[in-house]
Amino acid sequence: MTAKPKDSSDPANDWAPATRLVHGGTLRSQFGETSEALFLTQGYVYDSAEQAEARFKNEEPGYQYSRFANPTVSMFEERLRLLEGAEDCRATATGMAAVNAALMSYLSAGDHVVAARALFGSCRYVVEDLCPRFGIAATLIDGTDLAAWKAAIQPNTKAIFFETPANPTLDLVDIAAVSEIAHEAGALVFVDNVFATPMLQRPIELGADVVIYSATKHIDGQGRCLGGAGLGTKKFVEDQLAIFIRQTGPSLSPFNAWVLLKGLETLPLRVKAQCESASLIADHLAGDTRITKVLFPGRNDHPQAELAARQMTGCGQVVTFCVDGGKEEAFRCLNALRIIRISNNLGDAKSLVTHPATTTHQRLKPEARAELGITDGMIRLSVGLEDAGDLIGDLDRAIAAIS
Ligand SMILES: *Cc1c(COP(=O)(O)O)cnc(C)c1O
Numbered sequence: 578m579t580a581k582p583k584d585s586s587d588p589a590n591d592w593a594p595a596t597r598l599v600h601g602g603t604l605r606s607q608f609g610e611t612s613e614a615l616f617l618t619q620g621y622v623y624d625s626a627e628q629a630e631a632r633f634k635n636e637e638p639g640y641q642y643s644r645f646a647n648p649t650v651s652m653f654e655e656r657l658r659l660l661e662g663a664e665d666c667r668a669t670a671t672g673m674a675a676v677n678a679a680l681m682s683y684l685s686a687g688d689h690v691v692a693a694r695a696l697f698g699s700c701r702y703v704v705e706d707l708c709p710r711f712g713i714a715a716t717l718i719d720g721t722d723l724a725a726w727k728a729a730i731q732p733n734t735k736a737i738f739f740e741t742p743a744n745p746t747l748d749l750v751d752i753a754a755v756s757e758i759a760h761e762a763g764a765l766v767f768v769d770n771v772f773a774t775p776m777l778q779r780p781i782e783l784g785a786d787v788v789i790y791s792a793t794k795h796i797d798g799q800g801r802c803l804g805g806a807g808l809g810t811k812k813f814v815e816d817q818l819a820i821f822i823r824q825t826g827p828s829l830s831p832f833n834a835w836v837l838l839k840g841l842e843t844l845p846l847r848v849k850a851q852c853e854s855a856s857l858i859a860d861h862l863a864g865d866t867r868i869t870k871v872l873f874p875g876r877n878d879h880p881q882a883e884l885a886a887r888q889m890t891g892c893g894q895v896v897t898f899c900v901d902g903g904k905e906e907a908f909r910c911l912n913a914l915r916i917i918r919i920s921n922n923l924g925d926a927k928s929l930v931t932h933p934a935t936t937t938h939q940r941l942k943p944e945a946r947a948e949l950g951i952t953d954g955m956i957r958l959s960v961g962l963e964d965a966g967d968l969i970g971d972l973d974r975a976i977a978a979i980s
Contacts, residue, residue, distance in 0.1 A: 601656040673805070684736055688735040691739070745933040913974060
């Protein structure tokens with residue numbers, strides 16, 4: 578088997594996404610296995626001392642130690658890289674490890690980062706709490722406002738960071754426009770593309786420099802293991818991200834890489850089915866007078882519907898809605914569900930519902946929640962793979978329990 582990542586002569590470059598996700602990156606061993614092998618090994622033996630020396634000097638391709646690289650992890654990285662159309666990719670133990678590694682491998686004391694304030698809670702911690710402790714200044718802004726991005730840029734701004742759609746309000750950031758603003762200032766654009774998935778939004782084509790995934794979500798898609806990845810130019814990945822991962826150790830385990838690799842094979846089918854159900858559910862909820870608001874980028878009443886149509890090829894599988902009343906009514910709705918389970922996760926085969934104000938966003942002060950538009954009556958639904966009619970029935974029963 579070859580250890581070298583595949584290059585531009587790889588026939589996978591000519592394949593459509595679905596084909597890349599089934600065959601891309603496969604490293605077949607001497608046994609000719611159909612399904613990708615799980616290389617559950619920490620290290621690798623060398624034929625000679627000379628070979629060991631050559632591997633460590635990077636004069637010969639091959640593996641040395643699984644903190645640096647592992648064949649199963651390489652297969653996952655290459656398959657995701659082919660899907661994303663990025664020059665290079667490195668996997669990490671979690672999505673947060675990817676966010677932290679991508680930013681911390683690049684930024685230094687004296688630098689400045691501008692981020693949208695509608696960020697996944699732990700991402701906000703990295704930018705708002707961790708960065709300043711290491712002398713990296715951070716400015717958080719309303720990511721939907723292009724003028725705010727422009728105004729926040731300083732001479733030392735090195736990184737722009739946002740997610741779109743954002744959790745849980747599904748606000749969008751205009752990737753192309755913000756990338757242009759960032760590049761004029763010489764800053765790199767880091768996009769957390771978890772909610773859109775690599776199937777529905779292609780940040781690099783829109784001008785972003787680094788794309789980050791929590792593979793824990795749709796890429797596994799069946800609630801089994803944690804993982805993450807960062808993708809970008811060869812230069813960024815080799816000079817910053819890969820060295821940081823190799824030296825500080827947030828590496829993905831081969832077992833989790835194997836699960837995620839197999840997850841990629843079915844990603845297009847799962848995301849398509851989930852998006853279709855999410856669309857039906859969003860429309861159904863919007864027709865219910867007891868629901869005061871439905872937030873879904875695929876609906877014309879989404880404040881940024883035009884941008885959604887421009888930069889996404891699908892609307893996503895998360896639907897956020899607000900019930901009339903506050904926490905008590907929202908809790909009553911959640912507690913009455915029978916199929917949809919209460920969980921803060923998303924992207925799973927199982928439909929999951931969460932109350933952001935008391936879980937994922939409880940760390941924020943009430944004013945910060947208000948600034949993000951997170952109300953006590955807000956419910957976030959991650960639509961799974963169950964029958965859409967069953968899910969609608971479950972929601973109807975839960976909404977009836979409110980009043
Ligand atoms: C879940 C999530 C993360 C963090 O991923 P983990 O795998 O849980 O570390 C980061 N960003 C977004 C948008 C997420 O949904």
